[in-house]
Structures are given as structure tokens and as C-alpha cells.
Amino acid sequence: MHQAISVSPAALNQIRHLLAERDKPSLGIRIGLKTKGCNGLAYNIEYADEQHSLDECIKIDEITILIDPKAIMFLIGTEMDFTADKFQSGFVFNNPNEKGRCGCGKSFRV
Numbered sequence: 675m676h677q678a679i680s681v682s683p684a685a686l687n688q689i690r691h692l693l694a695e696r697d698k699p700s701l702g703i704r705i706g707l708k709t710k711g712c713n714g715l716a717y718n719i720e721y722a723d724e725q726h727s728l729d730e731c732i733k734i735d736e737i738t739i740l741i742d743p744k745a746i747m748f749l750i751g752t753e754m755d756f757t758a759d760k761f762q763s764g765f766v767f768n769n770p771n772e773k774g775r776c777g778c779g780k781s782f783r784v
Contacts, residue, residue, distance in 0.1 A: 677732050678746050679705070681739065685756040685765060689737055696721060702738030704729070705754070707745040715748070717767050 681689075693700050700721045710716035725731060728743040741749060752769040 678730050678741050679732070679739075679749050679752040679754055681732070681734055682753060682755040685754045686734055686737060688756040688765070689739070693721075693737070701725060702740060704740040704742060705745065705749070706742030707748060717765070719765060 689703055693702070700723060702722050704720050704722040706718045706720075707715050708718045722738070722740045725738075725740055726743075730741040730743065730746055732739040732741070748771055749767075749769065751771065752767050755766045755768060757763065757766050
């Protein structure tokens with residue numbers, strides 16, 4: 675079975691760093707979508723302290739990535755990456771399901 679998303683080495687390293695720096699132990703991270711911006715959807719990443727019954731679970735090395743079941747159909751085939759330059763840094767989602775992004779880059783539509 676294929677994973678819903680793939681995770682680049684840069685993103686995996688950043689997740690590892692964030693989990694190590696958190697002030698309490700975490701199961702991993704959870705990726706979901708929320709309603710936001712001009713086009714309607716935005717990626718949401720948060721610490722996961724427990725796995726919900728319908729979460730999709732991806733384990734890479736020692737890292738656990740949970741995907742909210744409501745987001746899976748919008749994320750299939752997506753690559754999660756992490757980029758950093760002198761002006762900004764953050765997770766980037768290369769999602770083949772996106773049909774458009776708003777001008778500010780904060781939201782997308784499928």
C-alpha cells in the first residue's frame with residue numbers, strides 16, 4: 675500500500691527537530707486541512723499526543739506522521755518538504771490535487 679503523502683529528508687529533519695524541542699513528549703505530528711483564506715483550504719500541522727481511530731499513520735524512521743481522515747483524499751500524492759532561505763522558512767506541500775492558490779499563498783482549492 676502506498677502512503678498518502680511522501681516526506682522529503684529536509685521535512686523529516688525539521689519534524690525531528692521540532693519534536694525534540696517540544697517541552698513534552700509527542701507521539702508525532704498530525705497533518706490536516708482547515709478552512710482559511712481566499713481559496714478555502716490551508717494545510718494545518720500540529721503536535722499529536724495520541725492517535726485518533728481513523729487517522730492514517732505513516733512511520734518514517736522513528737517519526738510518526740498522522741493524517742486527519744478528512745484530509746486524506748485531498749492529500750493523496752502530495753510531497754511534504756521544508757524550505758529555508760534568508761527571508762522565510764517553512765513546510766511546503768507539493769500537492770498535485772491543487773487546482774489553484776490565492777494570491778497571498780495562504781490557501782488553495784481542489
